[in-house]
Amino acid sequence: GNSVTQMEGPVTLSEEAFLTINCTYTATGYPSLFWYVQYPGEGLQLLLKATKADDKGSNKGFEATYRKETTSFHLEKGSVQVSDSAVYFCALSDRSGGFKTIFGAGTRLFVKA
């Protein structure tokens, strides 16, 4: 079945550091890929998405590129801020799974001032 694997946290960075959170997936079809973010005390919300190979999703300075050859969708940001501290979830949805969305385990990010 479909699955999503993301790097374990927590990840602790200083402000303005470069961020990478790795995500790889297994899917029998051609999934759409997502990053969701859960800020402290808030509900999950979509951060960015990509629907086909080589697409780049971007939002709020975050980027992720859909790499079919490596089945990856790594999240990156060039310069993190304290306000980026949150839990980040990689997710996928595809036809073989009936389009239900499944999530990775989440990666907690702490950014220090």
Add this chain to the structure above:
Amino acid sequence: GAGVSQSPSNKVTEKGKDVELRCDPISGHTALYWYRQRLGQGLEFLIYFQGNSAPDKSGLPSDRFSAERTGESVSTLTIQRTQQEDSAVYLCASSASTGPVGELFFGEGSRLTVL
């Protein structure tokens, strides 16, 4: 309302009792999901409703768990004979579209504590 609404926001119950959790999706959203999030863990898929199709129940962990949805509106998740391992935040999400690009909109969750 403007978003997905869940109730109760907090529920404390005794082991062995039944609980019902409610989700009001965004009006017009055809897809509705339930997930479970244990403390410090990721999102565990439970059940997925899509329009009038049969629900995907593949994530329900045992026959103590069931869910219903009335048309394209309210859904209730019922846990019978609760156990301590059922303690978690239960998240509901809805989506406007089928197919591969549907963004999920999440509620704030119902935190269940089983004593």
